[in-house]
Amino acid sequence: MRSEAKYIVGACTLTGLITILVYSSEVNIADASNRIIPESIKSSVSDTKSQLWDIVSNFGGSTPGSSKPYIHQNLHPSNLTLVNLTNIKFPINRDICNVSEIGIVTIVHTAIDHQNLRSIIRDTWGNPKIPGVNTRLVFLTGTTEHDDQQARLLDESNTYHDIVQADFHDSYHNLSYKNVFGKMWTSQFCEQAEFIVKTDDDMFLDLYGIYHLSRGLVNTTTTKQAYDNGEFIFCPIFHPMAIIRDPLNKWYVSEEELEGKDYPPYCTGWIYVTNPKTAGRLAEQATKSKFLWVDDAWVTGILVKALGFKHTNMMEWFVMQGERMVLFKSAQNPDIYHRDYIAAPNGNREIAEYLERHARWCYINQCDSNIYKTKLGQQTKKEKYNDELLERFILHNNGYNSP
Incomplete structure (x- = not known):
């Protein structure tokens, strides 16, 4: 299992910039603000973020898709071959995919x-x-x-x-x-x-x-x-x-x-x-x-x-450093373009909770990123400038060098 890193997250609110140290074993990072925005472009951000964030905090359920049953009658079929293993058995099998959609x-x-x-x-x-x-x-x-x-x-x-x-x-x-x-x-x-x-x-x-x-x-x-x-x-x-x-x-x-x-x-x-x-x-x-x-x-x-x-x-949405995903997820918002990722290593519960909350917020509010808006390499000059500025700001304030 990969070793856990110490995460240093710069957090910023609409009224002022603060930098906090977040240790995965000591601080509840889900309580941290999700803004990491330099003062030079912070005026572009709307003032509805905190209100919308409350929606996510209270978003405990969702409307499911079709619940029409789709039952697999035989969960232990015979004569299945797995690579070069014949008559493979399933000591544990469940009808997990039991709805039609x-x-x-x-x-x-x-x-x-x-x-x-x-x-x-x-x-x-x-x-x-x-x-x-x-x-x-x-x-x-x-x-x-x-x-x-x-x-x-x-x-x-x-x-x-x-x-x-x-x-x-x-x-x-x-x-x-x-x-x-x-x-x-x-x-x-x-x-x-x-x-x-x-x-x-x-x-x-x-x-x-x-x-x-x-x-x-x-x-x-x-x-x-x-x-x-x-x-x-x-x-x-x-x-x-x-x-x-x-x-x-x-x-x-x-x-x-x-x-x-x-x-x-x-x-x-x-x-x-x-x-x-x-x-x-x-x-x-x-x-x-x-x-x-x-x-x-x-x-x-x-x-x-x-x-x-x-x-x-899929390479533009993948990163091998979990701490980089934490930093970049924290900066996402609907108003300023910044690249985002969909996958990174992690084995820490608190960090997973934090990232899940940000991911859900961005889905609801369609954050301005390469996931929800413009792919990398297709940005306008303004989007590219904001993306590069945010990246330098985030990495510098948290002890990293820009790639």
């Missing part, structure tokens, strides 16, 4: 003993309150040899009904099985979902922003055609990435396992978005291709290449 199903790769991380996700970003939209949360895991761990997992499943387990050993070198398992499960048991979001249990995702971006994807001719054909995957793309040949490296792959110098373009496993039809095709292709344990490179690189389609790039 689901906007997003989020598939989280988790380790059996990561109860705390699953709890954080359930209580914060994993169950967004998107008006009129049903979402579903699923934690994927393999099996364990420890009876006490399995018993606790089963108790957790009986309480929250969001865990699915297949009978392969849950280990680092079996991540490709878990990855394809997620594709197989969604294509079999959540086939009516519009989108599948895949991530890991030590991440924060802005599902409000992801849902908004998905609306544009299904309304764009090229990506709509890919979506309909089962050739759709939206992710931060890694390319070129050399195949590691050093036997001492954790990512070592031998020539016997995979020939060549570089992997084909592939997605970071931290976040990608696909759909059930594409997921089903990837799961089927996995039964026909030579196995590789490096799951992201194999499933979203080698298998995608074998199927002959390309990725849609």
Whole structure:
């Protein structure tokens, strides 16, 4: 699990600028103001922000999507093949996608003993309150040899009904099985979902922003055609990435396992978005291709290449530093353009609560950012100036250098 960083957040109200130190273990950052705006452009901001923020604070529910039942009668089918494992079984399976309309199903790769991380996700970003939209949360895991761990997992499943387990050993070198398992499960048991979001249990995702971006994807001719054909995957793309040949490296792959110098373009496993039809095709292709344990490179690189389609790039909305996401989310508002992110590493409850609150506020009020308004590279001169000024201001005031 990634180590937690100390977060330094500059907070600003309409009446004056203050800088506060926020330590994830000491201060309730959800109580901090969400403005980080330099005095030189602060006059552009409307005075309704605090009133609108109260709406989010009291926004405890939402209007769900269709509740028409969509029941999967057989949760334990026979003769299923997972990669090269025949007659795969599900020790734990739930009819999680049991309504006819689901906007997003989020598939989280988790380790059996990561109860705390699953709890954080359930209580914060994993169950967004998107008006009129049903979402579903699923934690994927393999099996364990420890009876006490399995018993606790089963108790957790009986309480929250969001865990699915297949009978392969849950280990680092079996991540490709878990990855394809997620594709197989969604294509079999959540086939009516519009989108599948895949991530890991030590991440924060802005599902409000992801849902908004998905609306544009299904309304764009090229990506709509890919979506309909089962050739759709939206992710931060890694390319070129050399195949590691050093036997001492954790990512070592031998020539016997995979020939060549570089992997084909592939997605970071931290976040990608696909759909059930594409997921089903990837799961089927996995039964026909030579196995590789490096799951992201194999499933979203080698298998995608074998199927002959390309990725849609998400890199402008992804950041590898969780503290940077905290800083930039804090600066979002509907009045001044500033870039935003939808995914970053995090395993801290308080920070997840804080980021979820900001994400929900921006969805309701359509913050002026590359999620809700103008993509990076397409900004007006004023938008670009405001974006660069805010970035320099935020990073400088919090001890970082601009990239």
